[in-house]
Amino acid sequence: MTSELQIPKQMRALRVLKAPSKYYSLETLPVPRAEGTQVLLKIGAAGLCHTDLMVLEGSFGENLPLVGSHEPSGTVVQLGEEAGKIGGLKIGDRVAALLPKDVCGKCSDCRFGDWKYCANSKYSGITTDGYFSEYALVEAKHCVVLPDSMNFEQAAPLTCAxxxxxxxxxxxxxxxxxxxxxxxxxxxxxxxxxxxxxxxxxxxxxxxxxxxxxxxxxxxxxxxxxxxxxxxxxxxxxxxxxxxxxxxxxxxxxxxxxxxxxxxxxxxxxxxxxxxxxxxxxxxxxxxxxxxxxxxxxxxxxxxxxSLHGNEVDLKETIELCAKYGIESHVSRFGVDEHEKMIDACEAEGRKGKIVLSFE
Ligand SMILES: [Zn+2]
Ligand SMILES: [Zn+2]
The missing domain is CATH 3.40.50.720 (NAD(P)-binding Rossmann-like Domain)
Incomplete structure (x- = not known):
């Protein structure tokens, strides 16, 4: 461990307890600890994607309960022992991160293809815990540092959509x-x-x-x-x-x-x-x-x-392109206490753009 900011022991999180469910359950969970190549983020904003609704409906059934969302952005608050060596990440960096977890490093795609197709990886918010929580773990190599001009609410939708x-x-x-x-x-x-x-x-x-x-x-x-x-x-x-x-x-x-x-x-x-x-x-x-x-x-x-999402090179290019040309999502922002309203808004007639849960 290098250095770290003050991190509480517990956090609020939106979990899918069982499926089908209409809404998330707002719960208090222990804050996880970054190990190895992991990074702990204080989540700034996390996006709600169509796939999250499929998780609530039960399309990915057996992995429950889990914390929703696979679109994270936030501040690095803790680095695993190996994480600081990867991409020069440091405490306090503002980042966006990709959704796969536990990419195996051994399958054909990890070895000589593109790890985004890893046959053994888990998907945050879909098959393992995601980012509708005040703190969450991501892999250091899946992080891209954000330009100062980009806020968390604009960064989160770039990690999937x-x-x-x-x-x-x-x-x-x-x-x-x-x-x-x-x-x-x-x-x-x-x-x-x-x-x-x-x-x-x-x-x-x-x-x-x-x-x-x-x-x-x-x-x-x-x-x-x-x-x-x-x-x-x-x-x-x-x-x-x-x-x-x-x-x-x-x-x-x-x-x-x-x-x-x-x-x-x-x-x-x-x-x-x-x-x-x-x-x-x-x-x-x-x-x-x-x-x-x-x-x-x-x-x-x-x-x-x-075409499947992207790897860290694609995410970096996406963020650079959006920052350079001022490309933005039309964002509807909800606080964690408004999570039921957030789901209702998905189904509302005339919806446009992107729904984001903000922790700030
Ligand atoms: Zn998505
Ligand atoms: Zn693999």
């Missing part, structure tokens, strides 16, 4: 000026349209709900084209996309790549019809089943890839 959509945009592998369509403008999509613009792409933003559509129209870094899937036929939407090409463009009609962030099949069908022949479709939504027409893949020659 932000890094996931950033990694998906990178996976599209487009050149500046090429067209990316982002279908679904929730927490991921609304960050994604800003990031993709900042990366020099032409951006088509698609949703069928008025509030998210109005939100992306209001951004300083606004998309080139906003399509309301309820009101626009795919033929009319395609005509608008064609207008985004420079004069003299020779190639196929439609978006060069499309990212699917929403679950409904109708949103996928619409988005695929706007993707150009031989284009790339990237899935980050998690519907229980996918239902595509074979024609999209045989005659339209689309390539479909899945």
């Amino acid at each position: 932000g890094v996931t959509i950033y990694t998906a945009i990178k996976k599209a592998n487009l050149k500046p000026g090429e067209i990316i369509a982002i279908s679904g403008l929730g927490a991921l999509g609304s960050l994604g349209v800003q990031m993709a613009k900042a990366m020099g792409l032409k951006v088509v933003a698609i949703d069928a709900r008025p509030e998210p559509l109005d939100l992306v129209r209001s951004f300083d870094i606004a998309p080139d084209l906003v399509i309301d899937g309820r009101k626009t036929s795919s033929e009319d939407a395609m005509k608008e996309i064609i207008k985004l090409r420079p004069d003299g463009y020779e190639g196929w009609d439609g978006a060069d790549a499309t990212i699917l962030t929403a679950d409904p099949t109708s949103s996928h069908t619409f988005a695929l019809s706007l993707t150009r022949r031989h284009g790339h479709v990237i899935l980050v939504a998690q519907p229980p089943e996918l239902n595509f027409n074979f024609k999209n893949f045989i005659f339209q020659d689309l390539t479909l890839s899945g």
Whole structure:
């Protein structure tokens, strides 16, 4: 142990006791102690993600009880014996951290792939304790130090929603000026349209709900084209996309790549019809089943890839990009005593942006 700040023995935490549950249980738990390569964070803010609601519903059943949330940001207050040697972290650093825990270091991906695919890791807030607590452990190597300009409430959503959509945009592998369509403008999509613009792409933003559509129209870094899937036929939407090409463009009609962030099949069908022949479709939504027409893949020659969150390099790039271009989430903030209100807000009609629990 190097040095540490004053740390209480107990903390408040939101736990899922059993599933299905509508709400978390607010409990008092012992503050854990950082060992080895771990870091203890005093949590500043932790995000609520769609996956957290799936944990409450019981989609990841056997691991309960556990503390919710996999999107942490906070201040380093204690370093395990080995943790200070990793990335030069020190007490008092403001950081954001990734969700995996107990990455094995031995499986094929840990050895010669990407550890984010580790076959044996646990997931904070999903299969082991997460970050809806005043203090929480993270791995030193999963931490990224925050720029002074970024507060905890903006940093927390970048650790899952932000890094996931950033990694998906990178996976599209487009050149500046090429067209990316982002279908679904929730927490991921609304960050994604800003990031993709900042990366020099032409951006088509698609949703069928008025509030998210109005939100992306209001951004300083606004998309080139906003399509309301309820009101626009795919033929009319395609005509608008064609207008985004420079004069003299020779190639196929439609978006060069499309990212699917929403679950409904109708949103996928619409988005695929706007993707150009031989284009790339990237899935980050998690519907229980996918239902595509074979024609999209045989005659339209689309390539479909899945994309999983990101590693510490992706998170660092995400944070730097957002800080540089002032890319922000639309955040609704709740205190720990308002946790039931926070869950109710998820289900509220007209919701937009990101819900964050603040401990400050
Ligand atoms: Zn998430
Ligand atoms: Zn592994």
